[in-house]
Amino acid sequence: xxxxxxxxxxxxxxxxxxxxxxxxxxxxxxxxxxxxxxxxxxxxxxxxxxxxxxxxxxxxxxxxxxxxxxxxxxxxxxxxxxxxxxxxxxxxxxxxxxxxxxxxxxxxxxxxxxxxxxxxxxxxxxxxxxxxxxxxxxxxxxxxxxxxxxxxxxxxxxxxxxxxxxxxxxxxxxxxxxxxxxxxxxxxxxxxxxxxxxxxxxxxxxxxxxxxxxxxxxxxxxxxxxxxxxxxxxxxxxxxxxxxxxxxxxxxxxxxxxxxxxxxxxxxxxxxxxxxxxxxxxxxxxxxxxxxxxxxxxxxxxxxxxxxxxxxxxxxxxxxxxxxxxxxxxxxxxxxxxxxxxxxxxxx
Numbered sequence: 377x378x379x380x381x382x383x384x385x386x387x388x389x390x391x392x393x394x395x396x397x398x399x400x401x402x403x404x405x406x407x408x409x410x411x412x413x414x415x416x417x418x419x420x421x422x423x424x425x426x427x428x429x430x431x432x433x434x435x436x437x438x439x440x441x442x443x444x445x446x447x448x449x450x451x452x453x454x455x456x457x458x459x460x461x462x463x464x465x466x467x468x469x470x471x472x473x474x475x476x477x478x479x480x481x482x483x484x485x486x487x488x489x490x491x492x493x494x495x496x497x498x499x500x501x502x503x504x505x506x507x508x509x510x511x512x513x514x515x516x517x518x519x520x521x522x523x524x525x526x527x528x529x530x531x532x533x534x535x536x537x538x539x540x541x542x543x544x545x546x547x548x549x550x551x552x553x554x555x556x557x558x559x560x561x562x563x564x565x566x567x568x569x570x571x572x573x574x575x576x577x578x579x580x581x582x583x584x585x586x587x588x589x590x591x592x593x594x595x596x597x598x599x600x601x602x603x604x605x606x607x608x609x610x611x612x613x614x615x616x617x618x619x620x621x622x623x624x625x626x627x628x629x630x631x632x633x634x635x636x637x638x639x640x641x642x643x644x645x646x647x648x649x650x651x652x653x654x655x656x657x658x659x660x661x662x663x664x665x666x667x668x669x670x671x672x673x674x675x676x677x678x679x680x681x682x683x684x685x686x687x688x689x690x691x692x693x694x695x696x697x698x699x700x701x702x703x704x705x706x707x708x709x710x711x712x713x714x715x716x717x718x719x720x721x722x723x724x
Contacts, residue, residue: 377654378502378621381420381449385438387412390683397672398647401627402658402686403665404676404713409684410658413676414507414623417656420447421505421621423458423481430480433460439682444479449502455484456502457495503620503654506612508539515541515604516596518583535616541608545596547615548607549582562607562614569631569638570603602630606639613646613653621654628661640667662705670695673704677716685717 378396383389388409402410415436422428433445437460445460458481482495520534521543535550537543552559567573575587586594586603596604609624628636647653659665665673673689689695689704692711702710 377652378417378449378451381413381417381447383413383416384446385441385443386416386433386445386447387436387438388678388682388684389413389416390438390441392684392686394674394686395688396654396656397669398651399644399655399668399672400657400674401665401668401672402656402674402676403660403708404716405678406660408676408678408713409686410676411625412684413686414625414656414658416447417449417621418505418507418623420449420456420458421502423447424456424500424502425504430460433458451502453485454500456500457482457484503652504618505621505623506539506617506619507623507625508541508609508612509625510605510608511540511542512601512604514538515544515608517542518545518581518596520546520582533616537608537611537615541604544604544608544611545578545584546582547611548576548584549578551611551615552578558614562610565610565614565642566603566607568642569606569635570600573603576607600630602632602635605630606635619653621656624655624657627657627659628664633661633663636661636664637667640664662709665705665708666703668704670699670704670707673708675708675711675713675716677713679717687716 377398380393380395382391382393384391388407389412392409392413394413402413404410419428419432437445442462444462446458448455448457450456459479461479480497482497483500484495519542521536521538534543535547535554537547548559548562551562563573563576566576572589573586574589577585577587579585584596586596586599588594588599612619613622627639631639643655647655670690671688674686675689676684676686679685689707689711692707692715694711695707698707698710
């Protein structure tokens with residue numbers, strides 16, 4: 377599990393350090409860096425699986441910065457560090473030196489962090505990241521993923537769904553064929569969040585059909601956006617590309633408050649049976665935050681210079697006064713997020 381991450385010179389994250397729990401949710405205004413934090417985690421994990429190119433880091437360098445993009449995280453006793461090159465090269469993994477030269481991926485044990493020569497080229501992997509950016513239109517389309525048009529080395533398997541949801545129909549059809557018990561489990565999980573669903577099935581061409589309380593054989597464009605988004609998320613969790621760290625943007629999107637609570641309960645159940653899965657998400661919903669523990673909530677805000685500040689909800693100066701009176705969603709509604717970037721606001 378990743379317990380802490382530091383991101384520098386990446387989009388609006390000019391210098392941010394965040395502690396992570398097994399389940400962590402970022403909350404804050406639009407444009408305050410929540411999605412950038414998820415993207416940074418995804419890139420860092422992929423860099424240590426040789427699935428990310430240096431250009432991905434450089435193209436997201438903070439506006440006006442000429443410094444290297446740098447991402448560091450801790451997992452157990454090991455620290456993982458990625459520093460971009462100052463200028464893009466053809467292949468960031470071309471020559472893996474015996475000693476780290478300050479570019480690319482490296483690891484170090486606790487206590488060695490300030491000693492430059494203690495960092496060594498990578499020989500370990502971070503958890504497999506699955507960053508979902510689900511698009512309802514992609515989820516509706518029965519068109520399977522074309523591996524020749526995909527940019528990821530992992531997308532050559534027709535059973536895989538892309539991060540935007542393309543390939544959902546083929547991925548669920550493959551699950552139905554190869555693991556019927558898992559397919560039934562996915563439907564059971566879906567009904568917990570969307571009770572109106574009775575059954576899912578497929579046509580001969582692997583197009584999804586929904587049997588619901590409102591009718592049988594409904595196509596994807598005939599069911600709600602929330603149903604599709606939930607099904608896409610569950611397909612990613614149960615699919616062949618098992619996540620080590622699941623990154624979920626806008627957890628509450630298109631879901632009723634009760635469904636949001638069911639979603640969090642379901643995700644905790646997934647973690648109970650798969651404790652190796654870490655979940656990091658973002659939300660704007662106080663109802664969803666009401667299902668989180670205070671230490672699982674990180675609040676983001678923008679400083680006057682446009683950079684992101686991030687603090688745990690528990691760091692608010694008045695947290696101790698109100699922790700027994702309000703749940704995290706109510707605290708966020710009460711405190712807001714301005715105190716993160718302007719500490720003097722918190723004491724007023």
